[in-house]
Amino acid sequence: MTHGKTHKILLLPGDGIGPEVMAPVSALLSEMVSRKTIDLQVSEALIGGSAYDRTGHPLPADTVARALDSEAVLLAAVGGPKYDTLPYEHRPERALLGIREKLGAFANLRPAKLFPQLANASTLKPEVIRGLDLVVVRELTGGIYFGSPRGIVTEGGVRVGINTERYSEPEIERIARVAFNVARSRKKKVTSVDKANVLESSVLWREVVVRVAREFPDVTLEHMYVDNAAMQLVRNPGGFDVIVTGNIFGDILSDEASQLTGSIGMLASASVGGKTGLYEPIHGSAPDIAGKDIANPSAMFLSLAMLLDHSLGEPALARTLEKAVESVLEEGVRTRDIAEPGCTLVGCREMGERISRAFFRLLESLGRGR
């Protein structure tokens, strides 16, 4: 069923397990197009180490231009040991920061929700993780990742590595507003995470968040230092609804939250704020398992679900894709990272094929697509 508009989306498979987890998602998109589930124009471009190998640059200008010309970008992962000794400007990670910045994707939404079928895969006791459903709203284009001065300099014969944590009032205001709006559609609670007992950037962060909170009297605001937040996440994750925080704290806390849900291979993200949305699993290129067909492609499918919802205005397709992932878990099918005794252990490719088949089966039962 089409709506008369051709959506343009760009796929960036990247490095390591990136192309492996992207392949079944790309196949799903092709089948959606051929079944006329949705009117899509899908193309692929280079990013990361693979782009560096082919073009000498981890973020080719052509990739940026095509990303800006798309409604949404789906990115798998970049990086790998082969590129770790390159100067920062040439590193795959710089390309990732670059594309986020070019797209103006300042708000990174990282939902951590427990699929009940994975209660045993979590490292926490079932009674602790029951009902886990939180979102990390991570500021993505500022903070210590982007602040200057940065670099490695020599001072008095001693080498010094420098990075600068830096947040301006407008940067804090806009991310806080996103967080309060997200909370309005959920349990109406925001936990702002900072290190205001030590860092001036956090003192300002807290002050601005308190000011923005006045626009949202229906939402409860609490503040938490990041070290305590890291501890509370494993002690009582059900106590969180929306966590709003800066770039580096959000990076760390979202990886921690992912393990509560069973595996980092399950967590998707949406980076919004600009004209083009950017969607990526929160995991990396996993060099330790790359090329072995054992990665979990679920986070990649769930990132596509977020794309369908946030950028293409297709919430029903998004929910169906989430249900497809859940139904495969319900059948006891697992990749290695979420395996448990008695499960049907499958590789990345088969997991992807099963999710796709479940998706089209569910669509047919809803009378959508053929």
Ligand SMILES: NC(=O)c1ccc[n+]([C@@H]2O[C@H](COP(=O)([O-])OP(=O)(O)OC[C@H]3O[C@@H](n4cnc5c(N)ncnc54)[C@H](O)[C@@H]3O)[C@@H](O)[C@H]2O)c1
């Ligand atoms: N968005 C991104 O592109 C992104 C994110 C994080 C890290 N990285 C890069 O990836 C490289 C590896 O980093 P890392 O090892 O710290 O983090 P990682 O997320 O790649 O891997 C951490 C651990 O999780 C496992 N894992 C990750 N994704 C998985 C999946 N889908 N299924 C099953 N297991 C999975 C890995 O096997 C590994 O044991 C580095 O170069 C890093 O900079 C990129």
Ligand SMILES: CC(C)[C@H](C(=O)O)[C@@H](O)C(=O)O
């Ligand atoms: C690879 C790295 C630059 C990136 C980040 O820190 O943003 C990653 O860890 C992520 O979580 O997307």
Ligand SMILES: [Mg+2]
């Ligand atoms: Mg990370």
